[in-house]
Amino acid sequence: MELTTAQALVAWLIAQHSETLDGREVPLFPAVFAIFGHGNVLGLGTALQERSDLIPVWRGHTEQGMALAAVGLAKAAHRRQVGVATSSIGPGALNMVTAAGVAHANRLPLLLLPGDTFVGRAPDPVLQQVEHFGDGTATVNDAFRPVSRYFDRITRPEQLLAALPQVARVLTDPADAGPVTLALPQDVQAEVFDFPESLFEPVVHTVARPRPDRTRLAMAAAALRASDRPLLVLGGGVRYSGAGPRALEFAQWHGIPITETTAGRTLVPHDHPLYAGPLGITGSRSANTLAAEADLVLAVGTRLQDFTTASWTVFAPEARLISINAAGFDAVKHGSLAVVADADAALQDLPGLLDGWEADRQWTDRAAELRAEWDGYVDKLRAPAAGLPSYAQIVGAVNDLSGSGDYVITAAGGLPGEVVGGWRATGGEPTMDVEYGFSCMGYEIAGAWGAAIAHRRGLVTTMLGDGSYLMSNSELFSAAFAGHPMVAVVCDNGGYAVIARLQEGQGGVPFNNFYADCRTNHPVPPRVDFAAHAHSLGCAVFTADELVGFHEAYAQARVAARTGSRPAVVVVRTQPATWTDTGSWWEVGVPEHLSGRDDYEAGKRAQRRYR
Numbered sequence: 001m002e003l004t005t006a007q008a009l010v011a012w013l014i015a016q017h018s019e020t021l022d023g024r025e026v027p028l029f030p031a032v033f034a035i036f037g038h039g040n041v042l043g044l045g046t047a048l049q050e051r052s053d054l055i056p057v058w059r060g061h062t063e064q065g066m067a068l069a070a071v072g073l074a075k076a077a078h079r080r081q082v083g084v085a086t087s088s089i090g091p092g093a094l095n096m097v098t099a100a101g102v103a104h105a106n107r108l109p110l111l112l113l114p115g116d117t118f119v120g121r122a123p124d125p126v127l128q129q130v131e132h133f134g135d136g137t138a139t140v141n142d143a144f145r146p147v148s149r150y151f152d153r154i155t156r157p158e159q160l161l162a163a164l165p166q167v168a169r170v171l172t173d174p175a176d177a178g179p180v181t182l183a184l185p186q187d188v189q190a191e192v193f194d195f196p197e198s199l200f201e202p203v204v205h206t207v208a209r210p211r212p213d214r215t216r217l218a219m220a221a222a223a224l225r226a227s228d229r230p231l232l233v234l235g236g237g238v239r240y241s242g243a244g245p246r247a248l249e250f251a252q253w254h255g256i257p258i259t260e261t262t263a264g265r266t267l268v269p270h271d272h273p274l275y276a277g278p279l280g281i282t283g284s285r286s287a288n289t290l291a292a293e294a295d296l297v298l299a300v301g302t303r304l305q306d307f308t309t310a311s312w313t314v315f316a317p318e319a320r321l322i323s324i325n326a327a328g329f330d331a332v333k334h335g336s337l338a339v340v341a342d343a344d345a346a347l348q349d350l351p352g353l354l355d356g357w358e359a360d361r362q363w364t365d366r367a368a369e370l371r372a373e374w375d376g377y378v379d380k381l382r383a384p385a386a387g388l389p390s391y392a393q394i395v396g397a398v399n400d401l402s403g404s405g406d407y408v409i410t411a412a413g414g415l416p417g418e419v420v421g422g423w424r425a426t427g428g429e430p431t432m433d434v435e436y437g438f439s440c441m442g443y444e445i446a447g448a449w450g451a452a453i454a455h456r457r458g459l460v461t462t463m464l465g466d467g468s469y470l471m472s473n474s475e476l477f478s479a480a481f482a483g484h485p486m487v488a489v490v491c492d493n494g495g496y497a498v499i500a501r502l503q504e505g506q507g508g509v510p511f512n513n514f515y516a517d518c519r520t521n522h523p524v525p526p527r528v529d530f531a532a533h534a535h536s537l538g539c540a541v542f543t544a545d546e547l548v549g550f551h552e553a554y555a556q557a558r559v560a561a562r563t564g565s566r567p568a569v570v571v572v573r574t575q576p577a578t579w580t581d582t583g584s585w586w587e588v589g590v591p592e593h594l595s596g597r598d599d600y601e602a603g604k605r606a607q608r609r610y611r
Contacts, residue, residue, distance in 0.1 A: 037088025237301020
């Protein structure tokens with residue numbers, strides 16, 4: 001088939017399909033987010049326009065935002081579908097590097113198609129080209145290399161024949177999933193080549209489920225049998241494998257208490273008798289207490305980042321660690337007994353080696369006791385009170401008014417701690433996206449737009465602070481223009497409150513976080529009218545200054561989003577210094593002259609070493 005490079009690429013995208021967790025066949029690439037420039041408008045842009053009936057193209061308003069929307073789509077689709085983002089070269093391309101970092105850190109598939117400079121070089125230097133004095137082949141797109149799982153620059157049309165199978169492999173591989181960057185020089189996009197028709201035959205990608213090595217699994221089973229106080233930690237890999245029901249069944253058979261990581265959140269119904277709560281700094285005191293007492297930790301589908309492990313102080317130093325993970329890179333960390341396998345496959349095979357074994361009943365019961373104490377603590381935090389509401393109260397209200405199929409998002413600042421620690425899940429399909437792998441301010445709105453495209457069962461609500469809103473808000477208009485309903489809860493506490501908490505809590509002087517502590521030449525500096533701004537972006541807007549009013553405003557926003565097929569924004573003023581306390585430690589560099597140095601040194605002494 002005689003096609004341009006761009007036409008061939010689009011035809012290939014359309015031919016790729018995927019199998020969802022419930023067995024449905026869906027497009028692997030259900031959406032392209034695009035901002036066109038001279039480097040992609042005629043080549044790739046024309047090819048997308050010609051096939052726009054088969055692959056939807058959504059216009060973004062910042063390149064970073066639209067690429068983050070593609071990331072949010074992949075998370076909401078449980079990695080069974082992939083968002084595509086294309087830009088011109090130069091600032092447009094570089095704006096997407098942050099989104100690539102988000103996808104890379106969170107192990108989420110993302111396809112980036114930045115334009116590139118001319119391979120022929122005749123017009124060099126072209127508009128937006130950054131010339132490297134010592135390397136004529138380098139362009140700004142080389143900045144994607146450190147944050148791409150697979151990077152390629154297509155300098156001849158026929159190179160697609162070798163590159164596209166690698167693209168599909170990475171985007172659908174449970175171990176390697178992450179961002180793929182195909183840099184597309186604008187002259188090559190328009191070149192014609194006789195492509196084989198077989199390249200465009202429909203393909204349905206099913207996710208591989210590698211089974212565990214028998215010897216490794218037997219070693220894991222022996223370690224479990226020898227333990228008295230095992231703890232099961234469920235991560236994002238359990239979600240993407242669809243292994244949540246299997247994990248609950250496994251835990252029930254053997255009486256093992258369960259906890260979740262941030263990426264694994266909402267896998268376990270809140271009222272499950274074995275549920276100890278979420279783990280780590282943004283988790284719960286109940287799970288952290290149990291983790292400190294456990295003599296064995298079975299971690300499934302998690303890379304155990306520092307917020308999950310409280311900088312590796314949450315587990316007892318002598319506790320044995322078993323890691324089941326599709327990625328060997330993650331499975332071997334921290335001296336774990338590594339079982340490289342799909343989560344569902346491993347949890348299907350492991351019980352056969354544990355027949356008749358159960359954890360001690362007193363240990364099993366302890367999870368419910370500790371979780372009940374945590375629930376009581378959260379209930380007090382959520383209780384109505386006069387004055388500005390706290391984050392915990394806002395999260396509680398959203399939780400109470402959300403249905404079982406609704407989806408909640410947050411990413412940065414103080415809200416992850418309140419959402420992860422306080423949310424009460426009903427079970428079923430995972431319904432939370434807390435982007436805390438990269439903790440990207442600005443993900444909240446853009447990611448919610450992508451999630452609203454992918455998540456059709458219920459309403460998407462994103463929760464963010466005033467800092468994140470000011471950092472990236474233009475995709476509210478993208479969603480409004482496109483007609484995608486969602487709710488954004490904007491909590492205005494007057495600055496970067498959670499960083500101020502970290503600064504002042506370690507003995508630092510208030511500086512450059514709250515607006516009251518920032519330099520200004522005004523005796524009375526201006527404040528942002530978030531409601532007016534959101535209204536100007538085409539959103540339905542509601543405001544509140546106290547908890548009862550927020551309940552009413554959020555309920556109205558849910559209706560307005562659905563009936564108006566557009567975002568609804570709730571702006572609420574919140575307390576700047578009330579937080580949920582999980583009793584855990586996080587390692588940050590504390591200078592010796594600050595008061596927090598003693599706690600820092602105590603934490604360092606408590607850190608688990610390689611075992």
